[in-house]
Amino acid sequence: MRPEYRYALMNTQTPHPPVLSMRNISITLGGRKILNSVSLDVERGELKVLIGPSGGGKSTFLQCMNLLVTPDAGSVSIEGASVNPHDKKALCRLRQDVGMIFQDFNLFDHLTAVKNVAIALRRVKGMSREAAEERAMHELGRVGLTDKADLYPAHLSGGQKQRVAIARALAMDPKVILLDEPTSALDPELVGEVLAVIRDLAKSGMTMIMATHQMDFATALASEILFMEQGNIIERGTPGSLLAPDSATRTRDFCTRLADM
């Protein structure tokens, strides 16, 4: 979509459209309905937490948000402008605005930490090598990894890899960051360092949507918790309302069982 068109759309709508808005997303994969017309709006500065049993569709939903997976039906809008999933240029622009953190890091194995962060700045944003690497060093500093800049992913711990991945996403100046179980592949003692970085991001007002099973973290920071099961958001609300000791919600039930394990 051309920029002027984007502005035209923004002006006709509310003064502050949601940063990211998913409307009636449905998708069928391998003959099974994975997402069943789910919708979600994220306002600036919010942290939405997706929880739910394995196979509930959290990852698929997150990947529909930056159109890594093309939904069969429904629309994705960023700041009020809906994105055509078949327009390659618009896709690339959407994905620059929507950062993504994966469960298994997905650092580029052939590049050092600093080059991992710099590569998209150079190739996508067209920055010079010096400018890109300077920016990359700044982002690595933000996640506390200045001294690991020249190490290859194979020489980083899981927690360090995930922090590099966060720096890589931040370097693109995203409007929203999607995190798909960012600590699930980590040894327990490394979870803390990654959550600390995400907590700082949330406190600094970064808009985020995160799938996680870290309920203490979610309870403390989430603006809203969404419980997903079998491709539906079956419960949603503030942590306080969903997890109150006297509430008989599926979410609370699920969290109790999580805690028992």
Add this chain to the structure above:
Amino acid sequence: MLRSEKRTHRLLRLYIPPDSGWRGTLSALSGFLACITVFCCEKGMPEFFTTLNSLIPQFFDKLLVIWEALPYILGGALVTAATIVGALGLGLILGIPMAVGQIYGPVPVRLFVRLYVWFFRGTPLLVLLFLFYFGLFQFIGLDVSAFVASCLVLGLTSAAYQSQIFRASISALPMGQMKAARALGMSDAQALRNVILPQALRLSIPGWSNEFSILLKDSALAYALGTPEIMARVNFVATRTYTHLPLYIVAAILYFIITLIGLYFLRALERRARIPGYNM
């Protein structure tokens, strides 16, 4: 050819160990002894010595033939080297897009690559050489030398094999690499260029070394088109000087040396391209 000479050939053939290591040497030695025993029993000692006598002066004759023909034969080695550099290069240039097309391309592209690979892997190289040089190239009015023709045919064949090497390497990369690249806003072409191919090509070096050494030996078939490469020149000299065995040994040694040099450079490339801490 002299009778004694023929016999020498048979004797010499037994000199060559069937396989390397002390076992091979031992069996060659015992074979040699057995041969002498049989020879002596059949012909008697005197003829054995006359054979041996005639063998030694001929040995120097043959060295001289090799020495004089060497520049000519080494020229053939250059032609062979040029052939495989051209063929490997063509195979590389065609093989990479074919591998990418087979994995990421639309259905017609995938189908084309599969057909192409099926055709070139399923047809003997000699048939392909004749088919293209005497058939197809003439049919479409392409007037090329035997050298260019063998480069093209070997290259097209190698492209089929190389595409499968690259395809395997690309498939071996975790899906997440492409996803992460796309998630950063890279187009598919950018992701391929910056993320997928740099890793896949590194993974391909061992397979590619294999392809090099196979192609080098297959290049001897270019002789059939009249390309003036090692085999053609060795054969030319051999038939005119009746020096077959020593010259074919020279040919074998030349192929061996070219293989070693090529593999040495590819090994060096592999070391240089190694990603620290990453097991390939």
